Every structure is written in C-alpha cells, then in structure tokens.
Amino acid sequence: MFGKLKEKLQGFTKSLNKTIDEKAVELDKPEVVKTEEQILLTTDTTTDTKTVPNNPEEIISETIIEEIIIEEEESGEVFIEETITDEIVVADPQKHETGKDVKKEKEKEKEKVGFFGRAKALIFDHEVILDADDLEGPLMDLEIALLESDLALSVTEAIVASVKDQLSGTRKKFGKNTGNIVEEALKTAILEVMSANVFDFDEFIASKKGTTAHIVFVGINGTGKTTSIAKIANRLQKQGKTVTIAAGDTFRAGAIDQIQIHADRLGVKVIRHQEGSDPAAVIYDALQYSKAHKVDVLLSDTAGRMHTNVNLMAQLEKICRVGLPDLIIFVDEATAGNDAVERASQYSDAVAISGTILTKLDADSKGGAAISIAYITQKPILFFGVGQNYDDLMKFDAEWFVNKIFED
C-alpha cells in the first residue's frame, strides 16, 4: 500500500539524514582529534587488551579510523597500525605476536564492541543545527516527491513548510535516533493535514439517539457510493442500529435495483420511486418514513455526477436543501490522481461536505488523494473502503494511515 509515496518519502528521509550525518561529523571533527589521546589510553600495552568506553553502540564511517595490518617480511610478524583521522598510532612493537594471534585478538575485540563505535560514542552528545542551505536541496526533492505522488500543490506546500519549520534553525540532538528526526518531522506534517477537524462517526450516531440521523452520499460515477452505503448499513446494524435506505439514484438505469439487492441481502428497507423521478422527492419521502418509524439512520444514495456538470450539481444542492441531511459524505477513490482534488474542491463548494469515504484502498493506491482531499475539504476522512465485501470498511485512523506510509 502507498508503495510509490513510501518510496519517494524514504528517498527524502535518506537524503536529509545523510546531510545530518555529514554535518555531525563535520562539527565533531575537532572533538575526535582532541580525544585521540583518550583512544590511545584505552590501549593497555602490558596486557594488549583494550578497555571499552560506555555507550559504544554505533558504527561510524571508516574514513575516520582505519586499521592496517602490516606484515614484516623477515620475521613474518605483524604490526597493527590504527589510523585516526590522518594520524597513525602504532601498536607496541616490543610485543610482537604472530599474525594469527593478532587476528584472533582483533576478532575478539570486534565482538566486544566495534572500535568505530567507541569513537562514535565520544561524539555522541553533540547537536546539529540545520540551516536553510542544508534543507534547500532535500526540501526541493520532497516537494517533487509529493507532487509526483498526486498531492495537490497547496497541500504539498503546506507539508514542505511544516517540515522546514520543524527542522530548520532548531538544535537537533545527534544521538542514536538521528534517523528518526526527519521521519518524525514528515509524519507530524502529514498527521497535521490528516487530522483536520477530526470527527468521530460513531460518536455522532450515538449523539443522534432518539431521532433519525440522515446521511447523504455524494460523488462522481462509479467511485463506490452504493457499495459504501451497504457497508455502512451493515456496520450500523452490527452496532444494533436500525437503518433505512433511500434509492436516490433515479438517474442511472439499474441503480435502484442495485441498491435493492444490497438492501435485501442486509434485510434493510428501501424507499424507492420510479426511475427518472425527482431524487429530492424520494429522499424527502424516505426521511418522513424513517422519522415516523423511529429508524435510527437513513442512508440516502444519489446519482454519480461530474463536478463539472452545473445542472446536476445544482440538483444535488436541491437534494441537500430538501433532505436536510445531518451529514453529507463525499465518496471518492483512494486510487484517484490529482483530479480527485479538483472534484473534492468543487463538491465542497456546492454542498457542505462533512467528511470523506475513500474507497478501493485495497487497489494500488498512491496515498496522495487521501492527504489532498483531507486538506482541500478541511474535513476528515471517515472510512476507507478496502474491498468489495460488506465488512471491507475501515474506520479512518490518521496515525494508522501515516504509519502505513512509512512502514517497511
């Protein structure tokens, strides 16, 4: 899931981590030279064993310290040279050992702790300050990565600005979690967008106890409105709620029968008129019926319509005016590209969208549509459709979503 977005974001994370690492080494170089003596002191020439400083957990670049084994031609004996930055430390020549012994000894030491790790420990607590120059290149890469993952320009800019804000000018501890700094900044930025106006669907339904909660589903053709209505009906029934469905798609041939089939399977009452009749009238009747029968939730289907069709969008406004919905749910596909942003925006202008259901997350989704729609509508994603069965509906969880983008 979100393979492409994941790959691109990981690219940015790696590139900025590299900058941080380079900068950390640069800042800490004088410190490494200063502590060279300390490293030498750790070599006990009488026992030829080395003491180990605390915290030797990580391995640093071999460009800082190298070991060279030199074989002496005549005796076949071996000296160890340790090169620290550009200085050479020669192990005690009085204490000649055979090559085999030395190698064994070195193997043991490596098992105890990496030598580079010990050196790294000495620069462990320093801080890196990222400035605009350090961030410029990686942030440009991030912007391109997000745009290529179908995020709208406005949301891309918001995420890049947030990441920049979090990383620039601030002192960052250079410790063993360095690698997380960038990822955390990105996660926070995406989480901010995805958590806009969070609203809990179940709490909302619970709050309507005693009255009929009316939900209208809108969106372009074939995005999964009818299927999502059936999934929501199934979910509500499992929670002990009573449900009615309004067959408000009177436009597409077969749409009324399609929703009737779902309703029959689920044992839900459908209020329907003739094909071609006024959808606002069907929905009005369904609402009266549901109220009279104290039905907990009325789910109203509407015909798919292109956001660019002025007449059909005007009809949708009328449906929502007459039907007095408590929620208007915009349904679109998680697989949608940048065009999803345009339609979310136009639907949002036409009617007061309360939230979005993103369907087909089980198909190859780039993830960009989810982030963009949440940002453009400034309304929460409520559910993900994750398949064609009634149970294939997942309540949206922003943290789950963001972690999914970054998981390996």
Ligand SMILES: Nc1nc2c(ncn2[C@@H]2O[C@H](COP(=O)(O)OP(=O)(O)OP(=O)(O)O)[C@@H](O)[C@H]2O)c(=O)[nH]1
């Ligand atoms: N894989 C997958 N398919 C889905 C999902 N949701 C809906 N579909 C399929 O998408 C197709 C269209 O779904 P519908 O529910 O008919 O879409 P609609 O928005 O009501 O279509 P119109 O009435 O033409 O506007 C159907 O084949 C559904 O089975 C989903 O979450 N995952």
